[in-house]
Amino acid sequence: MSVRPILIAPDPRLKLVSEPVTGVDDHIRTLVADMIETMYDAEGIGLAAIQVGVARRILVLDVEQKEERRNPRVFINPIITWSSEATAVMEEGCLSVPEIWDEVERSQAIKAEYLDADGNLQHLEAEGILAVCLQHEMDHLNGVLFVDHLSKLKRSMALKKLAKAKKLKKAS
Ligand code: NI
Numbered sequence: 001m002s003v004r005p006i007l008i009a010p011d012p013r014l015k016l017v018s019e020p021v022t023g024v025d026d027h028i029r030t031l032v033a034d035m036i037e038t039m040y041d042a043e044g045i046g047l048a049a050i051q052v053g054v055a056r057r058i059l060v061l062d063v064e065q066k067e068e069r070r071n072p073r074v075f076i077n078p079i080i081t082w083s084s085e086a087t088a089v090m091e092e093g094c095l096s097v098p099e100i101w102d103e104v105e106r107s108q109a110i111k112a113e114y115l116d117a118d119g120n121l122q123h124l125e126a127e128g129i130l131a132v133c134l135q136h137e138m139d140h141l142n143g144v145l146f147v148d149h150l151s152k153l154k155r156s157m158a159l160k161k162l163a164k165a166k167k168l169k170k171a172s
Contacts, residue, residue, distance in 0.1 A: 048140030
């Protein structure tokens, strides 16, 4: 297992629509293991494969945020089969959009179907932070970042802030 570098916006690869996984083989299992390690290393609660430069419909999540209670979930080819009309607003961030946090409105609850790390079909009903995180990561599979949900003004402010932070980092 190894930590892979995370792509940072506006890297054009983050806009790609990821391709479905056709078979869960050793190559995919290595990728998944690396994604989990990369997510924990970056102290994130979710990561999509495209964030490490692989355009496949895979994401990993762990909303526990407690090292002693690690519970990584793996979603391969996930689809949302139902989403509640009721929405919730939560502050979101993204490992590919560092240092930016803003409120996004999403469905409060969802149902999803996906393959697990063994290639078995699974169903999940989620609400709260798990539902929000899953929707955020599913967006990545379609080339959408959370800042794309913000108003034009808020998004341009967020991206300016990110560009500035990048420049400072380069200068230091
Ligand atoms: Ni993200």
